[in-house]
Amino acid sequence: MVSKQLTIINAQGFHMRPAQMFTAAMAKYACDVIIKFNGADVNGKSLLNIIPACIKCGSNIELVCNGVDEEAALAEAVAMIENGFGE
Amino acid sequence: MLKGIGASEGYGIGKVMIVEEKTLEYTPHAVNDIDAEIKRYSDAVEAFIKETKEQAEALRVSAGAKEAEIMEGHIGIINDPGLKMSIEGLITGGTCAEAATEQTLDMFIGIFAATEDEMTQQRAADLKDIKHALLSILLGINEVKISEAPAGTVLVAKEVTPSMTAGINKENIVGIITETGSQTSHSAILARAMEIPAVLSVPNALSQLSSGEQVIVDGTNGEVVTAPSADDITDYTARRDAFLREKRELEMFRGRRTLSASGEEYELCCNIGSPKDAGKAIQADGEGVGLFRTEFLFMDRTSLPTEDEQFEAYKAAATILKGKPLIIRTLDIGGDKEIPYLGLEKEENPFMGFRAIRYCLKNREMFKSQIKAILRASAFGDVRIMFPLITAVEELREGKALVEEAKDYLRASGIEFNENIPVGVMTETAASGVIADLLAKEADFFSIGTNDLTGYTMACDRGNSDVSYLYSPFQPSVLRMIKSIIENGVKAGIPVGMCGEAAANPLMIPLLMSFGLTEFSVSAVSVLKVRKNIAKWTKAEADAVAEKVMEMATEKEVVDYLKSIV
Numbered sequence: 210m211v212s213k214q215l216t217i218i219n220a221q222g223f224h225m226r227p228a229q230m231f232t233a234a235m236a237k238y239a240c241d242v243i244i245k246f247n248g249a250d251v252n253g254k255s256l257l258n259i260i261p262a263c264i265k266c267g268s269n270i271e272l273v274c275n276g277v278d279e280e281a282a283l284a285e286a287v288a289m290i291e292n293g294f295g296e
Numbered sequence: 297m298l299k300g301i302g303a304s305e306g307y308g309i310g311k312v313m314i315v316e317e318k319t320l321e322y323t324p325h326a327v328n329d330i331d332a333e334i335k336r337y338s339d340a341v342e343a344f345i346k347e348t349k350e351q352a353e354a355l356r357v358s359a360g361a362k363e364a365e366i367m368e369g370h371i372g373i374i375n376d377p378g379l380k381m382s383i384e385g386l387i388t389g390g391t392c393a394e395a396a397t398e399q400t401l402d403m404f405i406g407i408f409a410a411t412e413d414e415m416t417q418q419r420a421a422d423l424k425d426i427k428h429a430l431l432s433i434l435l436g437i438n439e440v441k442i443s444e445a446p447a448g449t450v451l452v453a454k455e456v457t458p459s460m461t462a463g464i465n466k467e468n469i470v471g472i473i474t475e476t477g478s479q480t481s482h483s484a485i486l487a488r489a490m491e492i493p494a495v496l497s498v499p500n501a502l503s504q505l506s507s508g509e510q511v512i513v514d515g516t517n518g519e520v521v522t523a524p525s526a527d528d529i530t531d532y533t534a535r536r537d538a539f540l541r542e543k544r545e546l547e548m549f550r551g552r553r554t555l556s557a558s559g560e561e562y563e564l565c566c567n568i569g570s571p572k573d574a575g576k577a578i579q580a581d582g583e584g585v586g587l588f589r590t591e592f593l594f595m596d597r598t599s600l601p602t603e604d605e606q607f608e609a610y611k612a613a614a615t616i617l618k619g620k621p622l623i624i625r626t627l628d629i630g631g632d633k634e635i636p637y638l639g640l641e642k643e644e645n646p647f648m649g650f651r652a653i654r655y656c657l658k659n660r661e662m663f664k665s666q667i668k669a670i671l672r673a674s675a676f677g678d679v680r681i682m683f684p685l686i687t688a689v690e691e692l693r694e695g696k697a698l699v700e701e702a703k704d705y706l707r708a709s710g711i712e713f714n715e716n717i718p719v720g721v722m723t724e725t726a727a728s729g730v731i732a733d734l735l736a737k738e739a740d741f742f743s744i745g746t747n748d749l750t751g752y753t754m755a756c757d758r759g760n761s762d763v764s765y766l767y768s769p770f771q772p773s774v775l776r777m778i779k780s781i782i783e784n785g786v787k788a789g790i791p792v793g794m795c796g797e798a799a800a801n802p803l804m805i806p807l808l809m810s811f812g813l814t815e816f817s818v819s820a821v822s823v824l825k826v827r828k829n830i831a832k833w834t835k836a837e838a839d840a841v842a843e844k845v846m847e848m849a850t851e852k853e854v855v856d857y858l859k860s861i862v
Binding site: 216220252257258267268293 | 365366368369372373376377378379404407408410411412413415416419422570571572592593596597601602605608609612
């Protein structure tokens with residue numbers, strides 16, 4: 210299991226388009242992708258899980274990947290978030 | 297007349313077409329062959345995806361890439377693993393595909409609606425849209441074809457779903473009326489993107505209007521005129537034509553340089569509040585950013601943003617601007633802008649108190665991390681630093697010394713930045729106006745913030761209705777202040793911009809041109825209007841106006857005169 214603490218920097222937060230980009234990217238990995246936010250576990254591969262979590266700009270989250278390709282999944286996930294989803 | 301929310305400007309005169317969602321009633325049936333039922337569901341999903349892709353393409357042409365992405369998001373949702381698992385699980389348990397689809401989507405709609413976040417609640421509309429489309433496919437029901445609406449149609453619906461919008465032909469649909477929605481709902485965003493006048497949240501619109509009746513949609517004022525008289529039609533036709541003419545005229549100024557009628561060139565930039573707005577500035581044809589407010593990075597959170605977070609945000613804006621100027625104003629808190637975690641004490645007179653540059657110079661570590669973040673971003677574009685609320689030369693010197701310290705640190709760490717980053721002053725206090733000659737010797741540029749400059753010069757709180765009559769940038773004292781700041785900047789050979797609301801005021805523009813302002817920074821929606829207004833005047837005409845105005849003794853004389861000639 211690997212994990213990293215991150216802050217959401219894009220203005221819209223984890224909203225529709227970022228969540229879509231994120232889940233589409235994570236779908237190709239076999240490992241579990243969990244976003245820990247506000248004491249809850251959010252499935253990082255499910256748009257319908259991420260959107261109602263209302264993760265806003267400035268929120269602190271922990272990304273946890275667990276599985277065979279966890280390193281690669283975490284690296285890509287971190288890059289997307291740190292890059293503000295290209296916004 | 298029906299009242300609603302004007303969500304997309306303009307006037308449309310046409311005949312009502314009611315778009316009611318077909319009831320998708322069905323009797324749940326027993327499932328004998330589970331595999332066949334799952335296949336029926338997955339076939340429906342496949343048909344849905346094909347349809348949605350077509351709609352997204354149609355939308356890309358009519359409303360732009362952003363709107364098309366919303367449709368494509370529906371494909372992401374239908375492929376969502378949680379959704380798929382729930383629906384297939386229900387079918388495996390003996391529920392028919394229709395009921396499995398409905399129950400699962402209703403569950404997610406409930407979850408979305410239960411959040412206290414307006415944006416998330418609005419996404420429930422996408423889920424309803426998907427549910428509706430999937431059930432229609434499963435039940436073999438055909439939707440009303442909006443794409444076949446005749447010319448001069450006013451669409452009336454409970455809400456405009458994204459899939460509905462995809463069928464809209466801009467040539468034929470002259471107006472939109474809905475029962476639900478707000479300024480920020482999808483219906484509104486799509487209507488604006490397609491430039492169709494829209495009035496949303498009209499109570500009981502569906503029962504009050506009937507297909508075929510003539511109505512006028514006034515998206516500017518949020519009104520629907522029912523059973524219009526001949527006079528109404530004449531009146532609104534004139535308004536519509538004037539609106540469209542003005543819009544066309546403004547569009548003529550897109551992509552052009554900002555020139556006076558006699559050929560002097562000015563810079564025309566935008567004021568922004570987030571990196572995303574930088575994209576809007578470009579879309580609006582801004583020539584750069586004259587004011588990037590950084591408060592958004594510090595607000596709505598519980599602790600200070602890190603240097604890296606700030607760097608990413610500034611870099612994002614610089615990257616979007618592709619080498620166009622980006623003036624970043626350092627943190628301007630205090631006064632009316634509170635940030636709880638900074639623990640600023642309540643004070644008697646916050647506008648005169650511990651705020652902006654005063655606070656930053658006392659909280660040097662925080663200030664330095666912002667300056668370092670800005671310096672790092674300067675490797676990615678034409679980034680400039682601006683200090684707010686300067687009242688004394690020492691403040692500028694101290695700020696510049698911190699910039700040098702930050703440069704030393706970055707140099708030692710081998711981090712790239714622009715060694716010659718311009719450092720300027722936001723001249724927005726009476727003091728900075730009076731010592732503009734002294735500041736101009738040590739600043740790389742000025743930018744006049746007219747809102748605070750007016751308040752501080754007139755010693756007047758515009759929020760207090762007993763004194764707000766004094767609050768006007770056309771007060772002779774404020775005009776003298778503005779003139780002196782510009783002239784002192786010009787004399788010292790530094791650029792002088794204006795990032796306050798007054799820069800977009802048609803009455804103010806000839807005065808600023810005459811005084812020698814070099815840059816106008818306005819909100820994105822005003823860019824083309826300001827360019828058009830600047831093009832109206834020759835330098836000589838503007839000088840003649842300014843000369844007269846500067847001899848006038850009262851604000852009323854100034855405004856009456858300017859109104860008579862603009």
